[in-house]
Amino acid sequence: MSLHLVEAPIALRDLHLWAGARRLVAKGSGGSGIDEGVxxxxxxxxxxxxxxxxxxxLLVAEGGxxxxxxxxxxxxxxxxxxxxxxxxxPGQHAVIRLDRLRSIPRPTSIWREGQRIGFDVRLRPVVRLRNDSTGQTETGEAVSLRKGAEVDAFLARSLRTGVDNPSPPDRTTxxxxxxxxxxxxxxxxETETxxxxxxxRQVVIRNxxxxxxxxxTVHGTLIVTDTEAFARVLAAGIGRHRAYGYGMLLLRPPQRRPGG
Incomplete structure (x- = not known):
């Protein structure tokens, strides 16, 4: 498969002007943030x-x-x-200067099985409930959710506490x-790194x-087990809301192992 890492500068003010003209400005959590993913x-x-x-x-420079x-x-x-x-x-051109668009190929030949690779990924870790569920959030708020609802993976695990998971869950785990x-x-x-x-918590606008x-956001290291499958994961992204700025694995040098 053909895969390229693309880099493009984004003029945030012009992005907001373009979106405002199109009535795409969506308020985030509590009305205080802007959903730039939309x-x-x-x-x-x-x-x-x-x-x-x-x-x-999207990585925003200091000062925004x-x-x-x-x-x-x-x-x-x-x-x-x-x-x-x-x-x-003209509006699109103001946001993305095509003359500054750059890319680098990511062929599968650059990876090998057993290779350690560092990563940085922004995630929306949600799951679909398989059954109707009731319980309490971490703040003690009572919740009642229907089968098929999209919920925080941590909340879904918490709702199973006392049933098939007697110990309170840890969010990181x-x-x-x-x-x-x-x-x-x-x-x-590689969990140790x-x-x-x-x-x-973030409110997003979907349809x-x-x-x-x-x-x-998770920083860490992974170990490649199948180079072709790894390329497909990069190309597809991880989890839901991948079309809105989540799930992209940015690769880095591997983290140092504890005591290494």
Whole structure:
């Protein structure tokens, strides 16, 4: 398969202006934040084609005036540039300068089985409930959820406490288990060098509906077990909401093992 890591500078002010004109500005949790994932979902799809740059990750520079978008794509930067030029609008051009679009190939030949690779990933660790469930949140609030509801993986595990899981769960453990399950067959998670480095509750807008859930960042190391499957995981992303800025594995040098 053909896979490229794409990098593009994003002008945040122009992104917000473009989204505002399109009435795509979506308030986040408590109305205090902006869901830039929704904005970029529409912008990237309209500029490069549906899912052409997906999964993606937006990294915002200190001060919040500029940002860098990273994404995996089947085309290289030149191919993406040519696709965009056929229908580019001035508003899109103001947000993404095509002349500064760059890419680097990610062929499967650069990895090997047993290789340790560091990573940084932003996740939306949610699951679908298999049955109706009732219980309490970590703050003691009573909840009643129907089968099929999308809920925080930590909450879903908490609701099973006392039934098939007598010990109270730990959020980090739950999220790392969730991640390991989704890497299975492609890579193993090295738990001793992997940690939850960021967590918040976040409201996102999906199809005009407000969904509250977890927004987690994990840094760590994985061990490749199947190079082809690993490439497919990179290309597809991890978990739900991958079209909105979640689930992209940014690769790094491996973390140092404790005592190493």
């Amino acid at each position: 904005m970029l979902h529409h912008l990237l799809g309209e500029t490069f084609g549906p899912a052409a740059l997906q999964p993606f990750r 005036q500029a940002a860098t978008l990273y994404a995996y794509a089947a085309q290289d930067a030149e191919g993406l540039r040519q696709t965009a030029l056929a229908s580019l609008t 739950v999220y790392l288990d969730w991640l390991a399950e989704r890497l299975a067959g492609a890579a193993q998670l 992997t940690r939850l480095v960021g967590f918040r 005009a509906r407000r969904l509250e859930g977890p927004d987690a």
